[in-house]
Amino acid sequence: MPRPSTPRIRRLLSFTGVLVGVVHLLPAVSAAQAPASLHRAIDEAAAAVNDQVVAWRRDIHEHPELGMQEFRTAALVAEHLESLGIDVQTGVGGTGVVGVLEGGRPGPVVALRADMDALPVTELVDVPFASKARAMWQGREVGVMHACGHDNHVAILMGAATILAGLRDELPGTVKFLFQPAEEGPGGALPMIADGALENPRPDAIFALHVFPGPVGTITYRSGGMLASSDALRIVVRGAQTHGALPWRGVDPITTAAQIITGLQTIVSRQVDLTEAPAIVTIGQIEGGNRGNIIPDSVVMVGTIRSLNPDTRAQVHQRVERMAVRIAEANGATAEVEIDLGYPVTVNDAALTQRMAPSLERIVGPGLAIAPPITTAEDFSYFAEEVPGFYFSLGVGAEDLRLVHPNHSPRFFADERALPIGVRAMASLVVDFLSTPATSPEG
Ligand SMILES: [Zn+2]
Ligand SMILES: [Zn+2]
Numbered sequence: 001m002p003r004p005s006t007p008r009i010r011r012l013l014s015f016t017g018v019l020v021g022v023v024h025l026l027p028a029v030s031a032a033q034a035p036a037s038l039h040r041a042i043d044e045a046a047a048a049v050n051d052q053v054v055a056w057r058r059d060i061h062e063h064p065e066l067g068m069q070e071f072r073t074a075a076l077v078a079e080h081l082e083s084l085g086i087d088v089q090t091g092v093g094g095t096g097v098v099g100v101l102e103g104g105r106p107g108p109v110v111a112l113r114a115d116m117d118a119l120p121v122t123e124l125v126d127v128p129f130a131s132k133a134r135a136m137w138q139g140r141e142v143g144v145m146h147a148c149g150h151d152n153h154v155a156i157l158m159g160a161a162t163i164l165a166g167l168r169d170e171l172p173g174t175v176k177f178l179f180q181p182a183e184e185g186p187g188g189a190l191p192m193i194a195d196g197a198l199e200n201p202r203p204d205a206i207f208a209l210h211v212f213p214g215p216v217g218t219i220t221y222r223s224g225g226m227l228a229s230s231d232a233l234r235i236v237v238r239g240a241q242t243h244g245a246l247p248w249r250g251v252d253p254i255t256t257a258a259q260i261i262t263g264l265q266t267i268v269s270r271q272v273d274l275t276e277a278p279a280i281v282t283i284g285q286i287e288g289g290n291r292g293n294i295i296p297d298s299v300v301m302v303g304t305i306r307s308l309n310p311d312t313r314a315q316v317h318q319r320v321e322r323m324a325v326r327i328a329e330a331n332g333a334t335a336e337v338e339i340d341l342g343y344p345v346t347v348n349d350a351a352l353t354q355r356m357a358p359s360l361e362r363i364v365g366p367g368l369a370i371a372p373p374i375t376t377a378e379d380f381s382y383f384a385e386e387v388p389g390f391y392f393s394l395g396v397g398a399e400d401l402r403l404v405h406p407n408h409s410p411r412f413f414a415d416e417r418a419l420p421i422g423v424r425a426m427a428s429l430v431v432d433f434l435s436t437p438a439t440s441p442e443g
Contacts, residue, residue: 031358034435042427045163050420057155058129064118064144067182070095073116077179084165093191097179103171110433111176111203114157115183121147124410147412149211156422163427173434189379206389207429208380213404214395216418219360220371221392223353225308227346230377233303234338244293256331257299263323277309308373343377349388359432394422
């Protein structure tokens with residue numbers, strides 16, 4: 001049997017050549033680079049702290065908490081940061097924790113983000129530290145699991161904090177650690193920003209990673225739109241109820257809804273520039289009527305809109321509304337369109353991405369690749385709307401991708417060999433960013 005995983009790995013890795021070319025061909029932004037002695041110190045400290053990082057990860061994995069209930073996790077984080085002599089603020093935007101580490105020398109400010117929340121998923125992974133936690137969610141008792149791997153993010157950032165606190169005297173600037181609640185919803189980034197997490201001091205850049213089921217030893221990223229915006233769509237079509245055998249006596253919202261659904265699918269294919277950025281309009285739920293011989297009064301449709309570029313997002317919204325309202329009008333019906341703005345597009349700042357990618361290349365070499373756009377969403381996007389952001393994916397999957405389960409699966413499992421790679425990546429981004437002044441557009 002052919003191994004279905006192989007072509008994908010090869011495809012990811014084959015992008016590396018392109019990446020190296022891009023970095024070397026565009027000299028306008030110089031690669032951020034700290035002295036080799038600092039890199040050596042990071043690598044040694046990462047090896048020394050690794051057992052602790054693994055222990056934290058297992059502990060957090062075994063004790064997952066749903067969004068805005070991350071009390072135990074936040075306390076563990078706060079206690080550790082305090083033990084390192086880092087200034088700690090708790091209860092930021094709910095259960096968020098902010099740590100500020102001032103380096104021994106003046107310089108810029110850089111922030112690192114980790115999300116702390118778990119999901120209402122019952123774990124099916126057979127490990128000694130599997131979660132047995134349960135909690136109430138939407139009025140029901142559910143299993144709770146770190147099925148999106150945020151346990152790794154917290155442990156990695158705690159490890160990076162240990163390393164950076166150890167190098168404090170040599171750090172030319174300040175590091176902010178942001179441990180946020182509720183990434184899976186309702187969102188912890190906005191409440192943290194509202195609570196001043198990005199002030200005093202304000203970061204010049206922010207970095208975050210997310211584990212994904214690519215092979216251990218790979219890191220992927222892309223410049224510009226990395227993850228999609230996610231907006232909820234609700235359309236109510238109102239007609240006039242009548243007998244199913246006398247359609248001319250009423251206005252049929254069912255045929256109108258059918259035309260609207262078909263029309264919506266032509267927005268992405270016919271009306272927005274697909275070469276700019278992909279987009280998705282999905283109707284995932286439709287409800288109307290209760291009997292075959294009654295044309296009902298109304299039909300409700302619920303869906304989601306995804307886009308990978310803020311302009312595309314705005315265009316799609318406008319056209320969805322126009323399409324629904326005008327098709328309804330043409331049928332003598334009306335359509336009410338409600339678009340609830342969810343997380344924005346997660347945009348990797350182009351100059352920052354170009355500047356920082358070599359730091360990751362030092363860590364994983366040919367394992368660094370350009371990722372395809374990801375159509376799920378992240379509320380790191382709100383931080384990256386405030387200050388230039390760079391977000392990347394850390395491979396935590398087995399080499400045989402047939403054994404790998406996606407994020408949010410009850411069988412999602414992160415290989416611990418990826419933890420030191422994540423720790424080194426985060427610490428290296430910090431020292432490289434702080435050590436190299438940004439090239440100004442004039443200079
Ligand atoms: Zn998730
Ligand atoms: Zn996640």
